[in-house]
Amino acid sequence: MAKKDGFVKQITSRDIDFAQWYTDVCLKAELCDYSSVKGCMIVRPLGTALWEGIQHAVDTQLKATGHQNVLMPMLIPESLLLKEAEHVEGFAPEVAWVTAGGDSELQERLAVRPTSEVMFCEHFKKIIHSHRDLPVLYNQWVSVVRWEKTTRPFLRTTEFFWHEGHTCHADYADADKEALSILDMYVDICENMLAIPVVSGVKSESEKFAGADKTYTNETLMYDGKALQITTSHHLGDNFGKAFEITYADKNGQEQFVNTTSWAITTRAIGGMIMVHSDDRGLVLPPRIAPTQVAIIPIAQHKEGVLDKAYELRDELKDKVTVMVDASEKQPGWKFSEAEMKGYPIRIEIGPKDIEAGEVIVVRRDTLEKTKMALDADLGTKLQTLLDEIHDNMLAKARERQNAKTRVAKTKEEFAELIKDGGFVIAPWSGSEEIEDLIKEETGASSRCLSFEYQDADLTGVKDLWNGEDAKYMMHWAKAY
Amino acid sequence: MAKKDGFVKQITSRDIDFAQWYTDVCLKAELCDYSSVKGCMIVRPLGTALWEGIQHAVDTQLKATGHQNVLMPMLIPESLLLKEAEHVEGFAPEVAWVTAGGDSELQERLAVRPTSEVMFCEHFKKIIHSHRDLPVLYNQWVSVVRWEKTTRPFLRTTEFFWHEGHTCHADYADADKEALSILDMYVDICENMLAIPVVSGVKSESEKFAGADKTYTNETLMYDGKALQITTSHHLGDNFGKAFEITYADKNGQEQFVNTTSWAITTRAIGGMIMVHSDDRGLVLPPRIAPTQVAIIPIAQHKEGVLDKAYELRDELKDKVTVMVDASEKQPGWKFSEAEMKGYPIRIEIGPKDIEAGEVIVVRRDTLEKTKMALDADLGTKLQTLLDEIHDNMLAKARERQNAKTRVAKTKEEFAELIKDGGFVIAPWSGSEEIEDLIKEETGASSRCLSFEYQDADLTGVKDLWNGEDAKYMMHWAKAY
Missing domain, CATH: 3.30.930.10 (Bira Bifunctional Protein; Domain 2)
Incomplete structure (x- = not known):
């Protein structure tokens, strides 16, 4: 939690x-x-x-x-x-x-x-x-x-x-x-x-x-x-x-x-x-689909000038990113949690001290990393760059996990083990529908696709792991939604 | 036809x-x-x-x-x-x-x-x-x-x-x-x-x-x-x-x-x-909803340079208006009729002679009026102005027709005559649903609305045309879709 x-x-x-x-x-x-x-x-x-x-x-x-x-x-x-x-x-x-x-x-x-x-x-x-x-x-x-x-x-x-x-x-x-x-x-x-x-x-x-x-x-x-x-x-x-x-x-x-x-x-x-x-704090939205990319959360918003500055910042940023100010009557901590739950790619914290120092705290949703950024004319451009970084990081992280969970099985026993562990298992298959049914019954996995990568693979001498017939396809298998 | x-x-x-x-x-x-x-x-x-x-x-x-x-x-x-x-x-x-x-x-x-x-x-x-x-x-x-x-x-x-x-x-x-x-x-x-x-x-x-x-x-x-x-x-x-x-x-x-x-x-x-x-030639589209506002129709498109010029014109215009070139293999007359049927607000005719003269023929769909316009850098702006004129004209024409067909009835006999002739008939009404039913039965008209214009009308001494009771509303009536 x-x-x-x-x-x-x-x-x-x-x-x-x-x-x-x-x-x-x-x-x-x-x-x-x-x-x-x-x-x-x-x-x-x-x-x-x-x-x-x-x-x-x-x-x-x-x-x-x-x-x-x-x-x-x-x-x-x-x-x-x-x-x-x-x-x-x-x-x-x-x-x-x-x-x-x-x-x-x-x-x-x-x-x-x-x-x-x-x-x-x-x-x-x-x-x-x-x-x-x-x-x-x-x-x-x-x-x-x-x-x-x-x-x-x-x-x-x-x-x-x-x-x-x-x-x-x-x-x-x-x-x-x-x-x-x-x-x-x-x-x-x-x-x-x-x-x-x-x-x-x-x-x-x-x-x-x-x-x-x-x-x-x-x-x-x-x-x-x-x-x-x-x-x-x-x-x-x-x-x-x-x-x-x-x-x-x-x-x-x-x-x-x-x-x-x-x-x-x-x-x-x-x-x-x-x-x-997404993660245990809630939704994590990729920046290019997030309806609001940046949530500005005022700290001590009852103090003079804080809300004004937050709205001013929003107006300065709105041509570069989609942005909102959370001016609701809640404690900042509550608002941070809500912003995390709703998955805004970036949250900006702005309070009296930040305003005095001419800076804001920028928190990215994907890594929860905090940085300070100057409250100047470049902020919008920096946030755009950060949004691209967040996108790239989210894609890279997902790809890394997917690659790590994509493995080739050499025997039907290894296949069953790997399926149990989750992810894609690549295995040679004769194309027999009986085998496909058997695999589903025994492991819960279904054939997902013959990937384009393996479409022209040389399968000379390679055998179906289950019936020993000549393999026609190096197929991706997995348990699936 | x-x-x-x-x-x-x-x-x-x-x-x-x-x-x-x-x-x-x-x-x-x-x-x-x-x-x-x-x-x-x-x-x-x-x-x-x-x-x-x-x-x-x-x-x-x-x-x-x-x-x-x-x-x-x-x-x-x-x-x-x-x-x-x-x-x-x-x-x-x-x-x-x-x-x-x-x-x-x-x-x-x-x-x-x-x-x-x-x-x-x-x-x-x-x-x-x-x-x-x-x-x-x-x-x-x-x-x-x-x-x-x-x-x-x-x-x-x-x-x-x-x-x-x-x-x-x-x-x-x-x-x-x-x-x-x-x-x-x-x-x-x-x-x-x-x-x-x-x-x-x-x-x-x-x-x-x-x-x-x-x-x-x-x-x-x-x-x-x-x-x-x-x-x-x-x-x-x-x-x-x-x-x-x-x-x-x-x-x-x-x-x-x-x-x-x-x-x-x-x-x-x-x-x-x-x-x-719309009219007997087909659809007439108001310019602000027309998916394509301007149809360019090349004349003698097989002749050298005609189609090229048509596409060039399209590319010059496309930031100002939505525009297409009808380069299909049909006779221009056929294309004109099709353009009229499909309701493009403006059609541009461009042939070898026009190109030589540095002008095009512009035909507006609402009035079918033809004018010549110079093939120059101002054409896009002129077409924008013309589109606004077309819009204004279409609205004005519809309003004029509507006003001419909106009449006040003084007796129930006059009411029946006017309804037969079509359009809105405004008549004082007590608000009785029985009368409303009777009117529908006898004339086919239904009450359309108490218009805001008549909402605060002084109805002192004015009587319902049908039952003679005090009138509460000056109602719009009409046969309706």
């Missing part, structure tokens, strides 16, 4: 009970709250601001690369959902069904969308005719509902918020290029905004999206050593093109099926961000 | 069949499309960009005035919806009910939110304790579902997109101030962005929101003389405070109920914008 300079809200230590710690941070940093709807959360202002930060970054990048936003209905007729066989098989068990409107029973029940491939495809069929209509690059910002048995704030909720991209291309290669460039965009968002290092790669057949040809994924490790699929991008091949008869006339007038992709980042990424960076 | 310079997409004339004209514009300008879900529309890229324009303007103003965004679950347990009696009575007939999740029947059915007062109130009860917690100023951007029998793109759809603001205040006057200042914000958006003049006022008892104490409204007239409620802001009094037991300790430690407000702008506003401004 964090205790320092007065009152703190008590939270469980992450080394004692990680799950409880996580819930404590979500609730006490006021990111979210429970609602009376089982499995659905209320995203509070701080949580919503984080989601808006992700939205803004993704939306800007998508628009810059020619993607257009649309809005599809949230209700999907059952018959439409049934059109792509694998897809419906994957989603049917978790669909929420609308069966009545007002006082009338519906003739056909409607799914609250669990994902919108089928709605997009039905529309694509109407608007695509010629190769000149391609590619179509669409995206929407909505929420979806999947009936989950066990839920957790942000990580797995019955309703969650996401964007879903859906694109149509003339051929397989074009669609592949799109799916991969979107995966790269997510890497950029994860690393350069959320300070989360990822392993990029391809999912196994059994772990891929229902209806996909190939599922690309970015995987990352949480503080507790469990993996999280933080973003995915699916190459759907012509599966949906064929199921929905989306065709176009190519340059020679020949009718061809389109290839499609779909991809998403969800509110889950916020859960990942918490579990990678 | 518009026909000029080659091919145009045929649309019905608005003077011949306004309803068909409206649908034609929505579909042919590619604002939306039908979906396979009854009453739900697909909002296409142009329609979505318009909605994002409204979102951005509203969201910026809300944040500047201290409002915070949150995200509430879209599903509402039936028992929660039942808590405020009038509210549920108003909404129950149009609720879509989720009754199954995956393969299981739900124990309690869940409403797909028709509006979220009850979710917000349940949360408010948890987070509000003291007068120091007030006001709470929340907002969310979501969609809602209301089971409608007759639907029309944007104007009335089963699912529609909106923001919904929900605020809590210490007393009635604070809440009233909030509800009114939001109404003012909407006036600003309507007039200064959408170029739509509005009449602001208060709804009658029977027309107010289910559960409200007072409903403020902005009403406006469409081209066909029917009225549209384009935005509303509700003072809910302490109705929800009491129903949900949302209390706070005031400065004297006394427990008090909060007063709440709620308010919204919806995708309906886009429908209103179309019906106020």
